[in-house]
Amino acid sequence: MPDEYVKVLFKLEREDEDYPPVDYERLWARPLEDGLFELDNIPFFVRGISVGDVVAARPGEGEVVFSELVRESGNSTLRVIVFDETHVEKVRRQFQELGCSTELNVSKMLGVDVPPQVDLQAVRTWLMEMQSAGALEFEDACLRHEGLD
Template sequence: MNLPAGPEHSSREADEIDADQIKVWFRFVPREGWLPQDTEGLWARRLGPDTARVDNVPFLQDGVAEGDTVRFRTDDDGQHWAVERVAASDNCTVRVLPVPSGPLGRDARAVHERLAGFGLTGEVFSKEFPLLALTVPGGADLRGVKELLARGQDEGWWHFEVPCSTETWREA
């Protein structure tokens, strides 16, 4: 789990690290009472002229998970904008925000320690806003993850949401 680093929601000086890794940008309507951004850039591995596999977990974009394949269009400035998800991975996206007054406080590392046994990976938004964006692999103990997430919420450890799930997740 990459705890120190957070996402970048603005254009970087170099959007491409190598010929196959690109930043794919997503546009969305900001949620009321949530972060004010209306775009999010996710690293992706180019698969074809207009498709790429998402290589990191989204903090803001709903309906996409790490490992999904998206179709994009490239604008006149060279930025790649997601058009649609064309193939889903078996992964789910879960976001967890520790309750500051709860038993774990604002400690993202403590949250991750509770979930680490399930093989979840992800990132922390920032120290000031310790939102964890996590990838739940399709082969994980989905029922166990769901039970722990619900228990943690019931006991005041965190709030969570599942912005991208699979049928297997929903049935677990």
């Protein structure tokens, strides 16, 4: 990341005993003005946040700590676990063909950014087919697209 980027710290709440597997997630962001930052990487564990969102953060604990969401980008975020590690790159290519970008965490977990102009329903339909086939599992981390059933 360029020098002008900083990491914003997000404290995570446990959904159950083992998830998320970490207490914090740090996301790259571009400083704007007055303690505002534009997020520039896909979250793996933070809920309700997407690439391009503008957040307020404050200095604390030796880091820049998230305080609130200021402006939504319109992007949606999905999380995907690909069961067969040898299929991860194929799945990533399919997301790219659908207009999405991905980031890889560990060997089989993907964070998926779905820009507002991408048909999220088409992406979710493909994911449901892949999930039914036993190839992967997915969850919605932040849905911003309108018109979903």
